[in-house]
Amino acid sequence: MPDNCSPIFFVDAENQQTDIESGWVRCEPEPFDFVEYREEAIACAHEVFWPPCEGQDGDCATDADCGGGQVCSLYYNECTCLSDDKCMSDSDCADGEICLCAGKTSGGNQVAFKNRCISAGCAEKDDCMGDCGCRATHFCSDILAAFCPTLADECANNSDCAPTDGCFWDPDQQRWTCQEPAICE
Structure with missing residues (x-):
């Protein structure tokens, strides 16, 4: 996991950032290249649905x-x-899912708009080998799922890919691969 990390904070029902850390961090190994990791499973601080x-x-x-x-x-x-x-903690989600709480980075970037269950192969850092961590994959800036890095990964972050591609979880291959990012509307 990169060293240049900062906490992601819960937001309240009015989408105002709180000072309560969510258990997720955003790391920027290089400028304009970020990765989010779930370090700890923490129940949501607010009902945001x-x-x-x-x-x-x-x-x-x-x-x-x-x-x-x-x-x-x-x-x-x-x-x-x-x-x-809707969820407030991982126990509200089905097997193979975790609860992603609405949150923003310390810089105010939204990473989750509402509390919801997402697909996951891990719940926290200790579920993954070594120091890798439970990593988020995205659609636009919104977190979609979280999985551990694997020994078969094609990339560790976006800078490992062609300039027009990003590093995303491929559910068919069960590994992180370089893919063309989705177009955000």
Whole structure:
């Protein structure tokens, strides 16, 4: 794990950064190249969820309009069906998942907008070999999943990849590989 790391802090229900550390850190081995690690499993400090719909426009009006395992939530001012993956701690999530709490870096960068369960092959640093740590993979700036580095990895961080690629977890290969990043809208 790189040395140049700073804590990620919980945010409250109004998306205001608190001074409570989340158990995650962001490391920047090189400028503009960052990696997040979950060092410790800590329960969320605040309930930060997408609010339920209350008559706003969108794809649904109630939970009954959504498929199994989904709820009708207000998502950026529009009602839509979202996965019912709310959590306050890892025990609220299914096997193979951990609870990612809403949080920001010390510099104010958002890393998780709402508390939710994410896919994971580890829960904290000690679950991974050596000093590697339980590492996050992203979609845009939002953390999607967390997995240990493997001996078969193609990369350790973005600088190991071509300038247009990033280092992301490949669920099919079960290792970290250089991939073209997703386009954020």
